[in-house]
Amino acid sequence: MSRQRAQQLAAEFLGRIDATAWFEVLYAEAGTNYGDVPWADLAPNPNLVDWFIKQDLSGKGKTALVVGCGYGDDAEFLAERGFHVVAFDISSTAISECKRRFLNSQVSYQVVDLLNPPNTWFQSFDFVLESYTLQALAPELRSAAISKISSFIAPSGQVLVIARGREESDDPGKMPYPLTKPDLEQFECLGLSSQLFEDYYDSETPPVRRFRVLYVLSDIT
Numbered sequence: 001m002s003r004q005r006a007q008q009l010a011a012e013f014l015g016r017i018d019a020t021a022w023f024e025v026l027y028a029e030a031g032t033n034y035g036d037v038p039w040a041d042l043a044p045n046p047n048l049v050d051w052f053i054k055q056d057l058s059g060k061g062k063t064a065l066v067v068g069c070g071y072g073d074d075a076e077f078l079a080e081r082g083f084h085v086v087a088f089d090i091s092s093t094a095i096s097e098c099k100r101r102f103l104n105s106q107v108s109y110q111v112v113d114l115l116n117p118p119n120t121w122f123q124s125f126d127f128v129l130e131s132y133t134l135q136a137l138a139p140e141l142r143s144a145a146i147s148k149i150s151s152f153i154a155p156s157g158q159v160l161v162i163a164r165g166r167e168e169s170d171d172p173g174k175m176p177y178p179l180t181k182p183d184l185e186q187f188e189c190l191g192l193s194s195q196l197f198e199d200y201y202d203s204e205t206p207p208v209r210r211f212r213v214l215y216v217l218s219d220i221t
Helices: 002-013 022-030 046-055 073-080 092-101 139-151 181-189
Strands: 063-067 084-089 108-111 125-131 153-164 192-201 209-217
Touching: 002 022, 022 092, 046 073, 046 125, 046 153, 046 209, 063 073, 073 084, 073 125, 084 092, 092 108, 139 153, 139 181, 153 181, 153 192, 181 192, 181 209
Parallel strands: 063 084, 063 125, 084 108, 125 153
Antiparallel strands: 153 209, 192 209
8 A cells, every 4th residue: 555655646746846745745644654655664775785795895984975865774774884974855754763763873864855955965975875766756857856966976976876677668657667778878968977787677576677877977187
């Protein structure tokens, strides 16, 4: 039922001025019933964990930003890897739950709209994680969202994008809307370079096609 409710809300808010306000409605309705939020696994995204294990990366001395952090599990994972983490969500309820779940967290949790972020975040982060946010947004908001995400990356910094994937000829269906490879090309149009593009099926039942892409902003100084 949780996915059906999320899809219902996403459809209701399509085309509205406050097209992203449904996220707060969903989290507020869920309260502490975390299972009512369809992407809330209360554990780090396995597609993120798997990538870090393969790369054997440390975040010591580096800054990280988590886009659309939800209940905070990915942010806490990055903090455990040594990053100084800022994590944000448009939902004040989600951020309140992050702070309640992780009382002694070193993560800075903030209520922020991806489409209207602080100016101080421009090119401020060594690592940016975008996991499942783009696919939850209305398609007409995707370009603006990608532009904002790209702006957060410091010179020589990286952004890791994890999303459902599809072919252009496939029906996008309901939210979550799988991305196409041309959708992601905007990152490169904005000056980032693709270092890794993985197109694979995950271990869910049934398996879900995923794109996992690493982009880097070259330091031209």
